[in-house]
Amino acid sequence: MPKISAETVVEHREAVLSSLMDGAQRILLGDAGRKLTASAVAAEAGIARNSIYRYVSSIDDLVDLVLARGFAEWAARVADDVAAAEGPRDAVIAYVRSNLTQAAEGEHALQQSLAGHALSDSARERIAALHEQISAVLHTAVVDLDPADPDLLEDAVQALVDTMMRRVAPGEPADRVIAFACASAAALLGED
Numbered sequence: 001m002p003k004i005s006a007e008t009v010v011e012h013r014e015a016v017l018s019s020l021m022d023g024a025q026r027i028l029l030g031d032a033g034r035k036l037t038a039s040a041v042a043a044e045a046g047i048a049r050n051s052i053y054r055y056v057s058s059i060d061d062l063v064d065l066v067l068a069r070g071f072a073e074w075a076a077r078v079a080d081d082v083a084a085a086e087g088p089r090d091a092v093i094a095y096v097r098s099n100l101t102q103a104a105e106g107e108h109a110l111q112q113s114l115a116g117h118a119l120s121d122s123a124r125e126r127i128a129a130l131h132e133q134i135s136a137v138l139h140t141a142v143v144d145l146d147p148a149d150p151d152l153l154e155d156a157v158q159a160l161v162d163t164m165m166r167r168v169a170p171g172e173p174a175d176r177v178i179a180f181a182c183a184s185a186a187a188l189l190g191e192d
Contacts (some may be wrong), residue, residue, distance in 0.1 A: 017055045019045040023067045024059075028066070060120040062154070067123070071130035074102055079137050088144035089189050095138045096161055096185045097178060103165045104174035147190065154189050 023044025027036050034040060036059060041047040078112045081098035085091040135158065142154045164181040168174040 013055065016045070016047065016051075017065070019047075020052060020055055021069060024062050024066050025070075028063075054095045058120075060123050064123050064126050067127060067130065071127075071133070075130070075134045075137070078134055079101060082137050082141055083104065085141075088141050089186075091141035092138065092145065092157060092189060093182050093185050095141055096157065096164075096181050099161050100112060100135075100164055100168055100174065104168040104178065141158055147189075157185055160184055160188070 020041055023041045024036060027034055027040055028045055038052050038059060039049045041059070041062065042052055045052075052062070056065065078095060078098045081094045082091045085094040135154075137152075138157060139154055142150050142157065145153070147153045160181055164177055167177045
């Protein structure tokens with residue numbers, strides 16, 4: 001029986017898979033010249049290269065897991081922030097603030113880093129599905145406002161978030177950008 005570094009085989013597998021995801025994430029966020037390969041991930045995780053395939057079937061599957069973990073955490077935080085808002089107008093503004101705050105904290109860096117990596121169609125489809133999950137939170141908040149044209153308002157708010165995300169970066173003062181975006185979202189929503 002192989003040596004395990006946890007009390008149970010299940011805990012060992014979870015720890016190694018987490019280590020693989022962390023290693024892949026470090027590579028994706030690190031030096032742009034470093035390729036995401038099985039060898040590189042194995043070295044980051046401290047396991048033999050061929051051992052990766054005991055935990056994932058491909059590097060694409062590993063990227064998918066890393067993305068799912070990051071997006072799930074992001075989406076949960078956005079949903080929590082929006083749910084804590086007092087009314088639909090504040091919920092839309094909370095959506096803007098939550099997304100930009102997370103981007104300023106560096107949470108969007110992983111997604112941006114993937115632009116330079118070749119991803120499978122299934123990984124790209126997964127990214128699109130995860131974006132839809134986050135967008136659904138905005139959709140619900142906008143519909144609750146009962147605006148004349150909810151689709152246009154939702155698209156305008158999302159465009160504002162997408163544009164302002166490019167203006168915030170980890171380590172940079174983001175308060176000005178976040179305040180501007182929240183005020184702009186309030187203006188889009190009209191009078192209270």
